[in-house]
Amino acid sequence: MTITLTAMKSVIVGTSGHIDHGKTTLVKALTGIDADRLEEEKRRGITIDLGFANLELSSASTEKLRLGFVDVPGHERFVRNMLAGVGGIDIVLLVIAADEGVKPQTREHFDICRLLSIPRGIVVLTKSDLVDADTLEVVRLEVEDFLRGSFLDSKQTPIVPVSALSGTGIEELKGELARMASEIGSKNANAIARLPIDRAFVMKGFGPVVTGTLIAGTVQREHELELHPSGKRVRVRGIQVHGATTGQARAGERTAINLAGVTAEELTRGMMLAPPGTVQPTRRIDVRLDVLQNARPLKHLSRVHLHCFASETVAQVRLLGDQEIAPGTSVLAQLRTSEPLLVLPGDRFIIRQFSPVVTIGGGTVLDSFPLPRNTKQAASAENFLTELERADLSQAVVLRTQRRGAAGLGREEAVRETGHPRQEIDREAQALIENGKLLAAGDCLLAKGAALEAARSLLSELDRFQKGNPLAGGMAKETLREKLDLQEGVFSFLLAQLASGKKVEVQGEQVRLAGRGVTMTPDEERARKTIEQAFLSAGLKVPLLKDVLASLSIDHARSQKIMTLLLREGVLVKLGDELVFHRTALEQLRRLVAAEKAKTPRMDVGRFKDMIGVTRKHAIPLLEYLDRERITRRVGDVREIL
Ligand SMILES: Nc1nc2c(ncn2[C@@H]2O[C@H](COP(=O)(O)OP(=O)(O)OP(=O)(O)O)[C@@H](O)[C@H]2O)c(=O)[nH]1
Ligand SMILES: [Mg+2]
Numbered sequence: 001m002t003i004t005l006t007a008m009k010s011v012i013v014g015t016s017g018h019i020d021h022g023k024t025t026l027v028k029a030l031t032g033i034d035a036d037r038l039e040e041e042k043r044r045g046i047t048i049d050l051g052f053a054n055l056e057l058s059s060a061s062t063e064k065l066r067l068g069f070v071d072v073p074g075h076e077r078f079v080r081n082m083l084a085g086v087g088g089i090d091i092v093l094l095v096i097a098a099d100e101g102v103k104p105q106t107r108e109h110f111d112i113c114r115l116l117s118i119p120r121g122i123v124v125l126t127k128s129d130l131v132d133a134d135t136l137e138v139v140r141l142e143v144e145d146f147l148r149g150s151f152l153d154s155k156q157t158p159i160v161p162v163s164a165l166s167g168t169g170i171e172e173l174k175g176e177l178a179r180m181a182s183e184i185g186s187k188n189a190n191a192i193a194r195l196p197i198d199r200a201f202v203m204k205g206f207g208p209v210v211t212g213t214l215i216a217g218t219v220q221r222e223h224e225l226e227l228h229p230s231g232k233r234v235r236v237r238g239i240q241v242h243g244a245t246t247g248q249a250r251a252g253e254r255t256a257i258n259l260a261g262v263t264a265e266e267l268t269r270g271m272m273l274a275p276p277g278t279v280q281p282t283r284r285i286d287v288r289l290d291v292l293q294n295a296r297p298l299k300h301l302s303r304v305h306l307h308c309f310a311s312e313t314v315a316q317v318r319l320l321g322d323q324e325i326a327p328g329t330s331v332l333a334q335l336r337t338s339e340p341l342l343v344l345p346g347d348r349f350i351i352r353q354f355s356p357v358v359t360i361g362g363g364t365v366l367d368s369f370p371l372p373r374n375t376k377q378a379a380s381a382e383n384f385l386t387e388l389e390r391a392d393l394s395q396a397v398v399l400r401t402q403r404r405g406a407a408g409l410g411r412e413e414a415v416r417e418t419g420h421p422r423q424e425i426d427r428e429a430q431a432l433i434e435n436g437k438l439l440a441a442g443d444c445l446l447a448k449g450a451a452l453e454a455a456r457s458l459l460s461e462l463d464r465f466q467k468g469n470p471l472a473g474g475m476a477k478e479t480l481r482e483k484l485d486l487q488e489g490v491f492s493f494l495l496a497q498l499a500s501g502k503k504v505e506v507q508g509e510q511v512r513l514a515g516r517g518v519t520m521t522p523d524e525e526r527a528r529k530t531i532e533q534a535f536l537s538a539g540l541k542v543p544l545l546k547d548v549l550a551s552l553s554i555d556h557a558r559s560q561k562i563m564t565l566l567l568r569e570g571v572l573v574k575l576g577d578e579l580v581f582h583r584t585a586l587e588q589l590r591r592l593v594a595a596e597k598a599k600t601p602r603m604d605v606g607r608f609k610d611m612i613g614v615t616r617k618h619a620i621p622l623l624e625y626l627d628r629e630r631i632t633r634r635v636g637d638v639r640e641i642l
Pocket of ligand 1: 020022025047048072075126127164
């Protein structure tokens, strides 16, 4: 026997429409499932919260289709619940009762679907049994008129009259659903997984369970996920897709996850699950904002309710330029939310008036990590967003790198900002580096212009320092980096570039302009010779450093610098606070001690003193020096010559 595994395509269908127009009844007629699961819903005969059902269909090409239904409430007071379910749906069933026609929540739900860019839908005229053929025709014309020019224009999408009572039209509707569902392309299962939680509850014997429509990526059993916005790490203990246990859920599936590592109290609707350490919630979002034709003008600093997928929060609207947005227009704006929110570029959202609460607009997330800006920078932010709006991933990476200037864009930041997985970012970055559009500075991406500018500042900073400190012979790398306020990776990259271009010379921890070492005046040069000579001729019986310096004709600060230079070059060696030796003297000492080994391999301090003729005060530091240099080794009170 051979087993053929038929790939099942999952498609999410959401209902929409005015209260009592027959949404829940329609879902039941299609699936056999009553989506009203709350006792109160049954008692009052209305839907209050989201309901779920599923149905398997075969398309004309016998492809297996699994339809997950999200049934929403029509009551105007429960639009917020409707909003929690409508994000992530593939097909909307706009339900309009034939005996009532277009009503307020028909309009509001339709506006919401449009603003969320729900890609396709079917208009269902329910309760067709309650009207005669002429009335049905009139309603159909009214509905066609209402939807003209929209994504539900009757030229591209069917209007199906049904009666749940008699069953008329139900099979036809299933046929339309199957046809439409089979046209939907498969979703990207490799994207960063995101599950907006629309329900959280405890299942006896299992613990906390969350449900939602997996809007992107794949979730696997036993994997770790991060709960946003709390940042809590949780483990996937079990997964169900459409009520069946499975090892993984993929984008587009109605998913229930049994979680470990979290209590039910820590879970609520509106939270989002994603792979750990990839994406992050934010409170500032730059968006394209559309205000509905029938809304009031939306003023700068207005407070609104913001809905995105299952989440809901209050946000302040900050306009970039104008003082208000006229109805029926669209502008770029920033939303500052009162709660942190996990959103990514391209996500759609809805805004509702603060009070009275009605839907007034919506839009698209462009940038969930805008850089801080003042009013003067608003214009450049507007340019950035306008370009970003049209950009593909590669262009977005370039734009986001450019705006970071010399700070560069870390790859993890690129993941967080774009919402694309690291692999994709690396692939785009590689191509951009290869074709010369961006530079790789360690883990950072750097725009060419920014790199050139930073290199220029580096050289001029170095030049300024070296001019001011001619005896320093260069600048400490770390000081220069801090001065320029550059990240480690970017700084080392620039130094390496400038060094290979023979613009600078790096020596240990020091950097200097190429060919620009120490420059000395004639009296400094003389002082240097004097110091060196003083120690050279003294051998091991060295004079006090302060006496040598006092004998010079130059000021203390300059003589100190010359000392530093001599020490750095290794001409002089410092063995104590005031104790300095010439390199040659120490070399002679090493030879002397090594030769001494033939006579006797051990010596105490006394013998060492006699051997080289110095006081105990000098003998000890010299012996310690020899220990460090591994010429001798201390064993108790004596030194063993190695
Ligand atoms: N005659 C007739 N009655 C219907 C039909 N469909 C629904 N109804 C009735 O209309 C009433 C409302 O139906 P629901 O399915 O609860 O309406 P709903 O759109 O889900 O309502 P909310 O969820 O509260 O917005 C119920 O009494 C149904 O029996 C139909 O095709 N024909
Ligand atoms: Mg209902």
